[in-house]
Amino acid sequence: MQVAVTVEGQRGLTWPRWQRIVLAVEELGFAGLYRSDHFLDAQPPDQDSLELWISLTWLACHTRRIEFGPLVTPLSFRHPVHTARMAKDVDDLSGGRLVLGLGAGWGGGEREHRSFGFELLPVSERFARFEEGLTIIRQLLRSDRPVTFEGRYYRLENASLLPRPQRAGGPPIMIGGNGPKRVLPLAAKYADEWNAVYRTPVQFAELNGCLDALIAQSGRSPDYVIRSQMKGLVFGADQHELQNRLNGRTVSELQEGGLVAGVPSQIVDQLCQLAEVGVQKVMLQWTDLDDIAGLEVFANTVLSQLPDTHSIDE
Numbered sequence: 107m108q109v110a111v112t113v114e115g116q117r118g119l120t121w122p123r124w125q126r127i128v129l130a131v132e133e134l135g136f137a138g139l140y141r142s143d144h145f146l147d148a149q150p151p152d153q154d155s156l157e158l159w160i161s162l163t164w165l166a167c168h169t170r171r172i173e174f175g176p177l178v179t180p181l182s183f184r185h186p187v188h189t190a191r192m193a194k195d196v197d198d199l200s201g202g203r204l205v206l207g208l209g210a211g212w213g214g215g216e217r218e219h220r221s222f223g224f225e226l227l228p229v230s231e232r233f234a235r236f237e238e239g240l241t242i243i244r245q246l247l248r249s250d251r252p253v254t255f256e257g258r259y260y261r262l263e264n265a266s267l268l269p270r271p272q273r274a275g276g277p278p279i280m281i282g283g284n285g286p287k288r289v290l291p292l293a294a295k296y297a298d299e300w301n302a303v304y305r306t307p308v309q310f311a312e313l314n315g316c317l318d319a320l321i322a323q324s325g326r327s328p329d330y331v332i333r334s335q336m337k338g339l340v341f342g343a344d345q346h347e348l349q350n351r352l353n354g355r356t357v358s359e360l361q362e363g364g365l366v367a368g369v370p371s372q373i374v375d376q377l378c379q380l381a382e383v384g385v386q387k388v389m390l391q392w393t394d395l396d397d398i399a400g401l402e403v404f405a406n407t408v409l410s411q412l413p414d415t416h417s418i419d420e
Contacts, residue, residue, distance in 0.1 A: 108137035138173035166200035178207035186239035210236035247276030294320035304364030
């Protein structure tokens with residue numbers, strides 16, 4: 107299993123914080139760094155944030171090893187042409203390390219869409235727009251011929267992105283979400299990676315089996331799609347620190363809610379359980395953006411205990 111870090115960019119992310127986190131994740135041996143793409147949280151108070159693609163451009167220029175990307179960027183904020191174009195260029199800049207995480211638009215994002223004038227749309231229309239956008243992004247990145255598209259939400263006529271991506275087909279597309287009726291069919295059809303959110307091992311295994319069946323129905327091999335998961339994290343270097351962070355909750359309660367929680371040995375056990383049900387990559391939410399020392403402790407006490415793994419490509 108690959109272990110990556112993810113941060114919420116709308117919860118106080120500033121340039122100094124981002125730069126420290128990026129360099130720490132690169133140096134400490136994590137597989138990657140991901141971040142959300144939001145203006146605001148569902149509820150106040152509003153906090154500092156950084157624009158997604160500008161922050162990823164800085165990361166691309168100042169790291170050499172880690173994967174990175176949005177977890178995930180909603181097509182409700184940007185036209186798919188802009189998303190495809192920026193993703194291609196940032197991926198080229200990084201030497202081919204971007205994972206393009208895409209989403210339809212978070213259901214809890216009504217406030218940010220209303221505040222900044224974006225249309226979230228009702229769920230059925232939101233996903234219809236999302237599928238059109240996925241089609242356009244894939245074609246622009248992967249077809250060397252000009253793209254013409256006539257849809258309800260988007261229209262292209264003989265459109266090409268030049269220069270062509272340095273990586274064949276451009277960055278891999280990750281689709282995030284748990285929905286069996288809408289998200290999984292789209293992941294089966296369009297995704298190179300599916301990212302589940304806050305699922306227990308049992309819940310993940312069930313969704314993973316559904317995805318396998320849908321991919322087979324689409325004519326692709328299930329092995330073609332990487333399986334990852336974003337998980338909340340409550341970590342303590344020892345029992346004393348853990349108890350201070352649990353705030354009256356128990357490790358079992360947090361696990362049942364889809365989080366990873368505990369001291370290092372407990373975290374390792376939970377990550378191994380996830381690997382056993384097919385999770386190939388986990389993105390752990392690091393909520394304290396100033397706690398670089400804690401990130402180092404996690405790397406030294408958890409990453410070092412995980413069984414030897416090979417890269418997903420191998």
